[in-house]
Amino acid sequence: MLRLTKLDAAERHLSTAIRLFFHGGDAVSAHTLGFAAHEVLRRLMEHRGLGESMVKNSKLVPPAQMPRFCAILNSPANFFKHAERDPAAVLDFNPEDTVIWLLDAAWMHWRLANEFSSASEVLFIWFLAEDARQVAPEHFPDVFRKHNAIVCRLRELPTASERKQASLCLLRAADGAR
Numbered sequence: 001m002l003r004l005t006k007l008d009a010a011e012r013h014l015s016t017a018i019r020l021f022f023h024g025g026d027a028v029s030a031h032t033l034g035f036a037a038h039e040v041l042r043r044l045m046e047h048r049g050l051g052e053s054m055v056k057n058s059k060l061v062p063p064a065q066m067p068r069f070c071a072i073l074n075s076p077a078n079f080f081k082h083a084e085r086d087p088a089a090v091l092d093f094n095p096e097d098t099v100i101w102l103l104d105a106a107w108m109h110w111r112l113a114n115e116f117s118s119a120s121e122v123l124f125i126w127f128l129a130e131d132a133r134q135v136a137p138e139h140f141p142d143v144f145r146k147h148n149a150i151v152c153r154l155r156e157l158p159t160a161s162e163r164k165q166a167s168l169c170l171l172r173a174a175d176g177a178r
Helices: 006-023 027-048 063-081 095-113 118-130 141-156 160-177
Strands: none
Touching (some): 027 095, 063 095, 118 141, 118 160, 141 160
16 A cells, blocks of 8 residues: 655656656656646645746736636646547647646646655756757756756757657666666
């Protein structure tokens, strides 16, 4: 028998989703697990008064548009989980959208646990390297400070595929170190 807290369960969902993402595993499963982790972590953040999801409470979205914004963001996860209202529906799903949930969930997990899981840390390293044009080091100072050399080396790799493969190697090394 396993004795788990909500935080433990969310971390397991999140770590598995991140591994699926880096391994090129099933995109629907990665999205569903990532979204499930996100929802639990978001509720824990609210319950503990630690703030809100950066995605679901984005200051970039006008308040009047937030319900529609969230409905669009939630639609793939709801499609994957439910069939009572639309059993014959078809979804055009972009697996790359999963990264939004994974990053936000990893950030919330860090806020709740006061540490990164190995999978979350590798995800942030990859993201800092992958989206260097959009993410400044000050957005994630602890990760960047600790892993600056790795981020810089990943940024030198010429393709997104190579950066993702190198991140998978980092994840495997982190798993081996546990």
